[in-house]
Amino acid sequence: MNKPIGVQEVLRKKRDYLIPCVYHFYENPMQLVRGQMQYLFDEQGKQYLDCFAGVSVMNCGHCNPAITEAIVKQVTTLQHTCTIYLTETIVNLAEKLAQIVPGRLQKSFFCASGSEANEGAALLASIYTGKHEFISLRQGLHGRTKLGMSLTGLSLWRTDTSPVGGISFAPNAYCYRCPMNKRYPECDLACANEVEAVIKTATSSQVAAMFAEPIQGNGGMITPPPGYFKRIKEILQQYGILLIVDEVQTGFGRTGKMFAIEHYATEPDIMTVAKALGNGTPVGAFIATPAIADTYTRPGASTLGGNPVTSAAALATLDYITTNKLVDRAETLGNQLKTGLLELQKKYPVIGDVRGLGLMLGAEIVHADKSPAPQKVDYILEKLKDHGFLIGKNGPNRNVLAFQPPLVITRENIDDLLTNLETILKTVGN
Structure with missing residues (x-):
C-alpha cells in the first residue's frame, strides 16, 4: 500500500x-485511509x-469480509455487460427485493444512485398517470439532479x-417546530390534512405523485407521528395521486424495520432505494407494483445499473442483514442510544429535541430561546x-446532530459515544 499523501x-x-461544491467536514480534517466494520482509520x-x-x-x-468476498468473486468472473445481455445476478437481486419490500411492490429498475432512482420514479409515475405535476414536502431531499433538486424542500x-x-410543497411533520403552530396529538395531523389544500389551491389537478421520506434525514431527522402516512395516503387516493416513498x-434495517414506511403501516405505490443496498457500491433502484411498472414498456436501460458486481454486492448485503438480524439489532441499539440522548437532554438544555427511529436519530441543538445553534453543532462535531x-x-x-452508525456497532460503542458526548456537552454551555 502506498504511503498516504497527507x-x-x-x-x-x-x-x-x-x-x-464538493465540501468537507471539520476545521481540522483528517485523511481517512482504511475502514474495518464500525471503525475508520486516518493517515496517522x-x-x-x-x-x-x-x-x-x-x-x-x-x-x-462477507460482502468483500462476494465482490471479489464477481469482479474476477464477470464485471460488466449492461442489461442488453442476460445475466443472473440482476434478476436474483430483483427477486430478493420483491420478497422483502412492503405491500405489493414487485418490479425493479436498477440504476447507480438515489438521485437517479427518484428521477426514474417520477418518470414512471408520469407514464402511469398521464400527469406531470408533483407534490413534495418542505425539508425533504430527493437528489442532486435537475428534477431531484427541484423536488427538494431545502434551500441549502x-x-x-x-x-x-x-412542483408544490406541503408542510412537513416537524413537531418540534410545527409549521401549523399546533401540538400533537391535539393537532389532528393538520400538516397531513394540508396536503389536500395544496392539491386544491397550488396545483392544476394534474398531480402524478407525491414524494416523501419516512424520516427526513437531511431535513433534520424529522420523524412524523403515528397515523401521518395513513392520512396522507387516504388524501392522495381520493385524487388519484401516487405515493412515492423515498427510502434512500x-x-x-436502519430504523429497526427493513423499511421505515413499515412503521406507519402504509403501502407505497413506488419506492426508491440506494445507499445501504450496496453497502458502499454505487446502486439505486425504483420499485413499483406490477400494475404501475408494466406501463413502462418503451426501451430503457441504465449502463451501470444492476451490473454483476453491484448486484452481487447487494445480494451479499441483504443476506448479511438477514443472517445477522441487523434489523432487530438496529431497534435494540437504537433504543439504547435514544434513551441515552434523552437522559443527556434532561441535563443539558442545549439539546432541544431528540427524534428518530432505530439507529437513525437526531439531536437538535439550540440556544436558550430555542433558536438554532449551528455553531455549537460544529464545535461538538469537531x-x-x-x-x-x-x-x-x-x-x-x-x-x-445526526447519529446513523453502521448497524454492527455494539452496546459498548454506544456507551462510549454517550460518555464522550457528555464530556463535550459540559463545555458547550447553554
Missing part, C-alpha cells in the same frame, strides 16, 4: 481539481468510531437557479472527532 496534499489537490493510524456510516450507507460495516441543496416547475437513507467519534449534522439550519 491532509495538506489532499486539500491542495481538492482545491485544484474538484469542483468547489488513529481509530474513529463511525457514527454516520457514510450518510447511512455502510449498514453492514466497512470492508465487511437547491442550487439550481431555474428549478423545474409544476432509511432503508435496509470535539467528538478529536475524541475519536464521527457523527453527522443536518437540518435546514445545520443544527441537528
Whole structure:
C-alpha cells in the first residue's frame, strides 16, 4: 500500500481539481485511509468510531469480509455487460427485493444512485398517470439532479437557479417546530390534512405523485407521528395521486424495520432505494407494483445499473442483514442510544429535541430561546472527532446532530459515544 499523501496534499489537490461544491467536514480534517466494520482509520493510524456510516450507507460495516468476498468473486468472473445481455445476478437481486419490500411492490429498475432512482420514479409515475405535476414536502431531499433538486424542500441543496416547475410543497411533520403552530396529538395531523389544500389551491389537478421520506434525514431527522402516512395516503387516493416513498437513507434495517414506511403501516405505490443496498457500491433502484411498472414498456436501460458486481454486492448485503438480524439489532441499539440522548437532554438544555427511529436519530441543538445553534453543532462535531467519534449534522439550519452508525456497532460503542458526548456537552454551555 502506498504511503498516504497527507491532509495538506489532499486539500491542495481538492482545491485544484474538484469542483468547489464538493465540501468537507471539520476545521481540522483528517485523511481517512482504511475502514474495518464500525471503525475508520486516518493517515496517522488513529481509530474513529463511525457514527454516520457514510450518510447511512455502510449498514453492514466497512470492508465487511462477507460482502468483500462476494465482490471479489464477481469482479474476477464477470464485471460488466449492461442489461442488453442476460445475466443472473440482476434478476436474483430483483427477486430478493420483491420478497422483502412492503405491500405489493414487485418490479425493479436498477440504476447507480438515489438521485437517479427518484428521477426514474417520477418518470414512471408520469407514464402511469398521464400527469406531470408533483407534490413534495418542505425539508425533504430527493437528489442532486435537475428534477431531484427541484423536488427538494431545502434551500441549502437547491442550487439550481431555474428549478423545474409544476412542483408544490406541503408542510412537513416537524413537531418540534410545527409549521401549523399546533401540538400533537391535539393537532389532528393538520400538516397531513394540508396536503389536500395544496392539491386544491397550488396545483392544476394534474398531480402524478407525491414524494416523501419516512424520516427526513437531511431535513433534520424529522420523524412524523403515528397515523401521518395513513392520512396522507387516504388524501392522495381520493385524487388519484401516487405515493412515492423515498427510502434512500432509511432503508435496509436502519430504523429497526427493513423499511421505515413499515412503521406507519402504509403501502407505497413506488419506492426508491440506494445507499445501504450496496453497502458502499454505487446502486439505486425504483420499485413499483406490477400494475404501475408494466406501463413502462418503451426501451430503457441504465449502463451501470444492476451490473454483476453491484448486484452481487447487494445480494451479499441483504443476506448479511438477514443472517445477522441487523434489523432487530438496529431497534435494540437504537433504543439504547435514544434513551441515552434523552437522559443527556434532561441535563443539558442545549439539546432541544431528540427524534428518530432505530439507529437513525437526531439531536437538535439550540440556544436558550430555542433558536438554532449551528455553531455549537460544529464545535461538538469537531470535539467528538478529536475524541475519536464521527457523527453527522443536518437540518435546514445545520443544527441537528445526526447519529446513523453502521448497524454492527455494539452496546459498548454506544456507551462510549454517550460518555464522550457528555464530556463535550459540559463545555458547550447553554
